[in-house]
Amino acid sequence: MEETACANSRREEARQEMGRMRLVCDALEKERDEALFQLSNLDERDEEPMFDSWETHAIQIALPSPSTNLGVMLGGGKGDDMFSSGMPIFVRDLVPGCPFDGHLKSAGCRVTEFAFNDITDLGAEFEDGVFISKVDENGSGAESGLTAGARIIHVNGIPVYDVMHTKALIHG
Incomplete structure (x- = not known):
């Protein structure tokens, strides 16, 4: 009792x-x-430039010759196959020794690598799991209450780490 x-x-x-x-x-x-x-x-709002905060520089360089090839490969803009979303034009690559070498840099982006001996030094927490991107409204997932954006952290009591692991647990 x-x-x-x-x-x-x-x-x-x-x-x-x-x-x-x-x-x-x-x-x-x-x-x-x-x-x-x-x-x-967002599309319905006024079209405000997305990249107003980009840093711009104007430089003047005396070119050694009237060559049409300045050694600068540009990317972005509406005609770029890779970045056709109307992204601003940027320096994709520079030919070494071109007149702009030392003045411009590719993509204008700085990548910094940090080495940590202990993950606690990072000050960030990482968690396992996968996020659901789409749910078939006629499927069993929808019937059980799953929604797009929900996070799966366990399948049948086993922690999941990535999409492939999750699929293997569900189908296996």
Whole structure:
């Protein structure tokens, strides 16, 4: 009798905890839905330049010859196959020794590598899991309450690390 009462008490605590977790999940889903709504409405807003904060420099260089090839390969803009989204024009590559060598740099981007002996030095936390990108509305995932943006961290009690691992656990 006492064991039954103890088990009932634990079950009730678990139900209450599930209720609290459901409220948190509902709040997170609402926040996600609002963010997705705002993202989907970005096209409807005034077209403001996306790259106003890009740093620009004007330089004058006396060219040694009137050659049409300045040794600068540009990327971006509407005609670029790789970056056709209207991205601003940028320096894709420079021919070594060209007149602009030393004045311009490829992509104008600085990459810095940091080495850490201990992950705690980084000050960031990483977690396993995968995010659902799409749910078939007629599938069993939708029936069980899965939604796009939800995160899967375990499949059948096994932690998941990436998409391939998740698929293997689901199908295997």
